[in-house]
Amino acid sequence: MIPAQIQSRTAASLAAVxxxxxxxxxxxxxxxxxxxGAAGLVVAAECCGPVAFQRLQGLAQNAPVLVTTRRRAEAIGMEIPPHIAGGMGDTNKPITLDLPAGVPVDIILRPHEQGTDQARHVALRHLSRPVAxxxxxxxETAIELAKLARLLPAVVLGxxxxxxxxxxxxxxxxxxxxYVDAADVLSYDDTAARNLQQVAQANVPLEGAENARILAWRPSDGGKEHxxxxxxxxxxxxxxxIRLHSECFTGDLLGSLRCDCGVQLRGAIAQIxxxxxxVLLYLAQEGRGIGLVNKLRAYELQDDGFDTIDANEQLGFDADERVxxxxxxMLTRMGIKRVRxxxxxxxxxAQLSRYGIEVVERVAHSFPANGHNENYLRTKALRAGHLL
Structure with a gap:
């Protein structure tokens, strides 16, 4: 039994985030x-309107700066010296950019247009140099907060x-x-996971699996459900x-052919x-954990020639943000300790093993390409290490 004092502190931490x-x-x-004792005022760059920016300027002790990842800064046309924090081997660490008066905050949303220097010139003209x-x-925590909010990893920091x-x-x-503590932000994913509770279940006959039921799990703060x-x-x-399946609105619901998610979902249920x-665990982490809107942004970059990993990184995310x-x-609370x-x-x-679930067998789970997802499947195999 978890002591009431710890439960209360945990609930308060989750609610604050x-x-x-x-x-x-x-x-x-x-x-x-x-x-x-270090502190700052944070506004998401993609949501920073003039009223919020003006108030942030009035409350901050120094001039606001723009914080994003090195990869995102480079994507909009910045040339970042190798010695700057978030160096060449660490492209998604935060980097702080001077934000002179009159600079449009939404410059961080503007991609570098392939085949023209226009976007690059705009970015270099408006954004100044990296600063300490x-x-x-x-x-770093402000960027993590933006990611958890399923927003671009870019913030205005006062x-x-x-x-x-x-x-x-x-x-x-x-x-x-x-107000939120940095420690609560950085531990949010693990804290929310530890506090998942089953809140509903129902028999739901499925096509090809009539003897099925669905169990809903929710963290104590009322956050996203799995x-x-x-x-x-x-x-x-x-x-x-078992199958771990990350939600995919476009593939699972709309039948998108850009990925193999829909056929993997239905194929897994049929195999079970x-x-x-x-058990199929349907996890609320759309777009490899970056959210639906950012996944659509990544699709747009893929249409310009980037593969799925590079597109995520161009937006400033890691290649895979899932946890x-x-x-x-969920498996532990269902009494399941050993899985195929x-x-x-x-x-x-590796992740299930890290959390104490023994994987006694890997069951191959793949489907043929459909004429639209060859590059996607090739990238998963060659760059993400997926097995055939």
Missing amino acids: ERALAELRRGGIVVLRDEN SHAPRIA PLTRDPGNKRRDWARDQDLV LAIVVGEIDPTEPVL AKEGSG YAPAAT LMTNNPEKI
Whole structure:
């Protein structure tokens, strides 16, 4: 039994992050502070309107700066010296850019147009040089906060003086601003996963798997829900056939041919039904964890010639932002400790093993190309290490 005091602290931590994410998505200002007293005002770059920017300028102790990843800065045409933080071998670490008066914040949204120098010239004309971050941990956490909000990893950061006395929370309340601790942001994924609770279940006969039921799991802060599709009767004393499937609105629901997600979903359910029992975990992490809107942005870059990994990185994300702690928690709470995992992705095996789930067998799970997804499948094999 988890002590009530710890439960209360955990719930408060999750709720604080969720409030901060909602505030960022609506274009509001978030006060972010780390355990050493460093602090800053954060506004998501893609949601930063003139009112929020003007207020941030008035509250910040120094001129606002633009924080993004090195790869995103280069994508809009910046030439970043190799010695600058977020160096050549670490392209998605935060990099801080001077933001002179009059610079349009939405410059970070403008891609470098292939075949012309126009976008590059615009970016170089408006953006100034990289500068040292006043608080690298705050900059890093601000980028993570934007990612959790499923926004582009780019923020306007208003520096604040150090706060060794931990009075910044009260100051934020007085200014009617949302406050969040950096430690809560950086631990959010694991904390939310540990606090998943089953909140509903129902029998849902599926095409090809009539003996199916769906279990819904929700973290204690009311955040995003994950589903377990259970087919047949599970015997947890034996290795259970399972599939980890990340949601894909375009592939699963609309039947998009750009990926193989829809056929993998339906194929997995059919295979589980054929073997008599098993579980498909439907995880709420669209677009390899970057969200639906950013996935569509990545598609646009793919139309310009980038592969799926480069497109994600051009937007400033890692090649794959998914986490599998929720999957491990759901399996553990269902009493499943040993699995036969349907996957071609070795990383899923490694992640489940990391969280204490024993993968006793990898069950191959692939489908032929359809005339539209050859490059996508080739990239998964050659660059992401997926097995055939």
